Amino acid sequence: MQDFVxxxxxxxxxxxxxALIALGYTMxxxxxxxxxxxxxxxxxxxxFSAYYLAMFMGLQNSPGVATLASxxxxxxxxxxxxxxxxxxxxxxxxxxxxxxxxxxxAIGVSLLLQYSAQIIFGxxxxxxxxxxxxxxxxxxxxxxxxxxxxxxxxxxxxMMLALNFLIFKTKIGKAMRAVSQxxxxxxxxxxNVDRVISFTFVVGSSLAGVGAVLVGMKYxxxxxxMGTFIGIKGFVAAVLGGIGSLPGAVLGGLLMGLSEEMVVAxxxxxxxxxxxxxxxIIILIFRPSGLLGKKGVEKV
Amino acid sequence: MxxxxxxxxxxxxxxxxxxxxISFKVDKGEVVSLIGxxxxxKTTTLKxxxxxxxxxxMITLKGQxxxxxxxxxxxxxxxxxxxxxRGVFPLMSVFENLEMGAYFRSDKAExxxxxxxxxxxxxxxxxxxxxxxxTLSGGEQQxxxxxxxxxxxxxxxxxxxxxLGLAPRVVAQIFEIVQKVNxxxxxxxLVEQNxxxxxxxSHRAYVLETxxxxxxxxxxxxxNNDDVRRSYLGx
Numbered sequence: 001m002q003d004f005v006x007x008x009x010x011x012x013x014x015x016x017x018x019a020l021i022a023l024g025y026t027m028x029x030x031x032x033x034x035x036x037x038x039x040x041x042x043x044x045x046x047x048f049s050a051y052y053l054a055m056f057m058g059l060q061n062s063p064g065v066a067t068l069a070s071x072x073x074x075x076x077x078x079x080x081x082x083x084x085x086x087x088x089x090x091x092x093x094x095x096x097x098x099x100x101x102x103x104x105x106a107i108g109v110s111l112l113l114q115y116s117a118q119i120i121f122g123x124x125x126x127x128x129x130x131x132x133x134x135x136x137x138x139x140x141x142x143x144x145x146x147x148x149x150x151x152x153x154x155x156x157x158x159m160m161l162a163l164n165f166l167i168f169k170t171k172i173g174k175a176m177r178a179v180s181q182x183x184x185x186x187x188x189x190x191x192n193v194d195r196v197i198s199f200t201f202v203v204g205s206s207l208a209g210v211g212a213v214l215v216g217m218k219y220x221x222x223x224x225x226m227g228t229f230i231g232i233k234g235f236v237a238a239v240l241g242g243i244g245s246l247p248g249a250v251l252g253g254l255l256m257g258l259s260e261e262m263v264v265a266x267x268x269x270x271x272x273x274x275x276x277x278x279x280x281i282i283i284l285i286f287r288p289s290g291l292l293g294k295k296g297v298e299k300v
Numbered sequence: 301m302x303x304x305x306x307x308x309x310x311x312x313x314x315x316x317x318x319x320x321x322i323s324f325k326v327d328k329g330e331v332v333s334l335i336g337x338x339x340x341x342k343t344t345t346l347k348x349x350x351x352x353x354x355x356x357x358m359i360t361l362k363g364q365x366x367x368x369x370x371x372x373x374x375x376x377x378x379x380x381x382x383x384x385x386r387g388v389f390p391l392m393s394v395f396e397n398l399e400m401g402a403y404f405r406s407d408k409a410e411x412x413x414x415x416x417x418x419x420x421x422x423x424x425x426x427x428x429x430x431x432x433x434x435t436l437s438g439g440e441q442q443x444x445x446x447x448x449x450x451x452x453x454x455x456x457x458x459x460x461x462x463x464l465g466l467a468p469r470v471v472a473q474i475f476e477i478v479q480k481v482n483x484x485x486x487x488x489x490l491v492e493q494n495x496x497x498x499x500x501x502s503h504r505a506y507v508l509e510t511x512x513x514x515x516x517x518x519x520x521x522x523x524n525n526d527d528v529r530r531s532y533l534g535x
Contacts, residue, residue, distance in 0.1 A: 171403075178389050178400050185387035188350050190375040190404035190452070 015257020040231020242293020390434025
């Protein structure tokens with residue numbers, strides 16, 4: 001039982017990171033109906049942005065909240081700029097092209113980023129700076145509340161509250177919702193659709209940046225291909241929850257993280273990655289549009 | 301001088317020349333209709349006016365040339381549209397839909413007043429203000445779409461087929477409101493397949509046939525025109 005509580009904590013921490021990545025997929029899908037395959041590599045670039053900022057400022061070994069904040073800022077800014085550039089130069093010229101063209105472009109951008117990163121940063125893994133001291137905050141004997149897990153949870157909760165505020169309480173958020181529901185009509189209402197789409201990429205990419213720093217903090221080894229697997233899991237989490245739905249992405253992420261942790265704990269770590277897809281297949285059989293996804297019915 | 305002046309408007313889709321150089325104008329305070337059969341190019345004309353599809357020719361609103369103005373800047377300049385098929389934001393409440401109509405405005409107090417005005421025009425919307433627009437009936441959605449366009453305080457209100465798919469009683473009610481809004485000073489450009497309803501409330505009208513204007517005249521003239529009676533009124 002105590003083990004179970006511990007796994008619950010670990011799984012939630014892992015799942016909230018998946019949720020951050022999944023949000024980026026789901027937001028872009030919600031607006032452009034595009035699976036942005038480059039998202040996982042934007043995430044990877046976030047880790048490297050944070051890494052090089054730490055090198056540059058000599059923060060490799062000065063754990064603390066200030067370090068966490070500056071690495072988060074570096075990753076968010078780096079990812080935003082990259083996301084902005086990808087949208088502007090790769091996707092926007094294809095806005096009116098068939099969806100397949102833009103999907104293949106997304107895969108191309110993903111490969112371009114992975115291999116450029118290998119050339120620029122080198123293919124060897126790098127040690128991510130120590131962001132926080134990994135101490136046990138509260139010890140219930142068998143169950144320990146560790147500072148890293150708590151930090152992950154606090155940061156993701158802050159990000160999700162901020163995202164919720166942005167989307168439901170601000171003018172740009174309302175414009176984002178309008179564009180995702182009817183792009184043409186939104187432009188008739190005076191919404192600058194291009195700007196809203198750019199902004200969506202900025203927000204989604206920054207969340208990937210946050211995810212990258214949190215992962216780097218927990219598993220301090222980064223390399224140019226680090227995005228591949230977590231990207232797939234974030235994507236699966238988004239589909240699981242119902243792609244296009246923000247609460248769905250969070251729910252999907254948490255489900256993925258928790259079940260992965262439980263499988264490793266009670267079955268075998270061999271099945272860790274098989275689980276993601278097993279879960280996806282099962283849920284899509286019973287709910288093809290995901291757990292919280294919109295049904296395909298629209299009133300005419 | 302007319303408030304909206306369209307000269308030699310051309311629109312082409314891939315291989316189809318949908319609008320073949322039409323010219324028309326709308327004077328301040330008028331209701332002007334474009335009537336015509338399915339596929340005549342009525343909706344295409346309105347889309348071109350709103351800038352959501354590319355066109356060539358000259359569109360002048362209050363003396364300003366709109367031809368090269370991107371779509372999202374046309375509503376602030378005074379062209380607000382209630383699109384074909386209503387185009388409400390289905391996952392937003394009625395209230396939020398109306399707010400979207402005033403997206404480019406920043407005079408909060410006036411926006412609030414205008415929302416109340418819309419609720420006055422369509423009391424039904426007041427009852428349903430916090431309901432998601434996607435769950436409304438067709439007639440109610442049409443009310444949302446018209447109100448939302450009014451929220452932009454347009455110089456010319458563009459209405460695309462407000463009668464589409466609605467029960468006759470609801471259509472009558474909506475045309476009544478359009479007429480009322482016009483009597484309060486709003487200029488209206490109306491696109492309709494329901495020629496009889498449209499011509500009854502129009503000061504002037506144009507008949508659009510496969511991308512060309514074939515007839516024009518006052519609403520009453522066209523209602524009594526033999527060709528129009530035969531082709532569009534079924535008499």
